[in-house]
Amino acid sequence: MKKGILKRVKYDIFLVGILITVGAAVLLTAVFNGQGGEYVCIKTDGEVSAVYPLTENRRVVINGANGTNLLVIENCQAYISEADCPDKLCVRQGKISMKGQSVICLPHRIVVEITGQEQKDNSDIDVIVK
Amino acid sequence: MNKKSRVNVKKISVYGMITAAAIVLSWLEAQIPPFFPIPGMKIGLTNIIVVIALYKMGSGSAMAVNVLRILLVSFLFGGPSALIYSLSGGMLSLLVMILLKKTGKFKMISVSIAGGIFHNVGQILIAMLMTDTTSILWYLAVLWFAGAVSGTLIGILGNTLLKHLPDSIFK
Numbered sequence: 001m002k003k004g005i006l007k008r009v010k011y012d013i014f015l016v017g018i019l020i021t022v023g024a025a026v027l028l029t030a031v032f033n034g035q036g037g038e039y040v041c042i043k044t045d046g047e048v049s050a051v052y053p054l055t056e057n058r059r060v061v062i063n064g065a066n067g068t069n070l071l072v073i074e075n076c077q078a079y080i081s082e083a084d085c086p087d088k089l090c091v092r093q094g095k096i097s098m099k100g101q102s103v104i105c106l107p108h109r110i111v112v113e114i115t116g117q118e119q120k121d122n123s124d125i126d127v128i129v130k
Numbered sequence: 131m132n133k134k135s136r137v138n139v140k141k142i143s144v145y146g147m148i149t150a151a152a153i154v155l156s157w158l159e160a161q162i163p164p165f166f167p168i169p170g171m172k173i174g175l176t177n178i179i180v181v182i183a184l185y186k187m188g189s190g191s192a193m194a195v196n197v198l199r200i201l202l203v204s205f206l207f208g209g210p211s212a213l214i215y216s217l218s219g220g221m222l223s224l225l226v227m228i229l230l231k232k233t234g235k236f237k238m239i240s241v242s243i244a245g246g247i248f249h250n251v252g253q254i255l256i257a258m259l260m261t262d263t264t265s266i267l268w269y270l271a272v273l274w275f276a277g278a279v280s281g282t283l284i285g286i287l288g289n290t291l292l293k294h295l296p297d298s299i300f301k
Binding site: 009011012015016019020022023026027029030033034098100101102104106 | 211230235236237239240243244247257267268269270271274275278
């Protein structure tokens, strides 16, 4: 009986197994690539507007498309503590510290992203605050 | 001739009814505060309707209902960006579900799980283009599993509903 059920859902087990494996692979890649976050990179409207080192505590007001967000960097973690966007999803996204993690505020078109060492050499950046 | 026109009236009514149900579910979902703090991420209650349409009315009808409900809901509750997100997520999700169902090898719940995942994958691809962020791995990982969970729930709900909805409504 039990074998019959297993046989009937063998394709399903196969499919769900593949889906979970791919998801786990994506997660592991994200964690693996997350080491060595060094800078907090702020993008407004798709353009890098400022870069700050993750190791220095500071509070920055970001002027976005339709309002402002308050970015706080402390203890090598970055987060949005206040924002005047309607959904406040950026505040709820919490603290980020690993390379590739980001906080996105869609209403204000702001992306705060953790980047690694290589970001420093990128010539597109207007300001690097040391 | 007479019979044919009656069938069409019925078809129109069913489309209207099922699209209306999708809009009500979208409204209901909009009343719930966002469960996950990620832009564009929802439980996807409306996908129940799409899954039911796919299994009771076929691929073409499901596609029609899907496009209709996305357009209507986006115009009613969202903005242009909501439309782009819903469209990319909804279309990719439904295409994957149609293909999986066509193979005839998978149970509805597995089809729904894949649909849930690819709904989020579609949305994140668009988010990547719109915000110009290439480091989407974290979002992709989180949304992948979130999609799997919501796909499972919708698969279970949809399965139960399918058993209780008589075929005579749709045929």
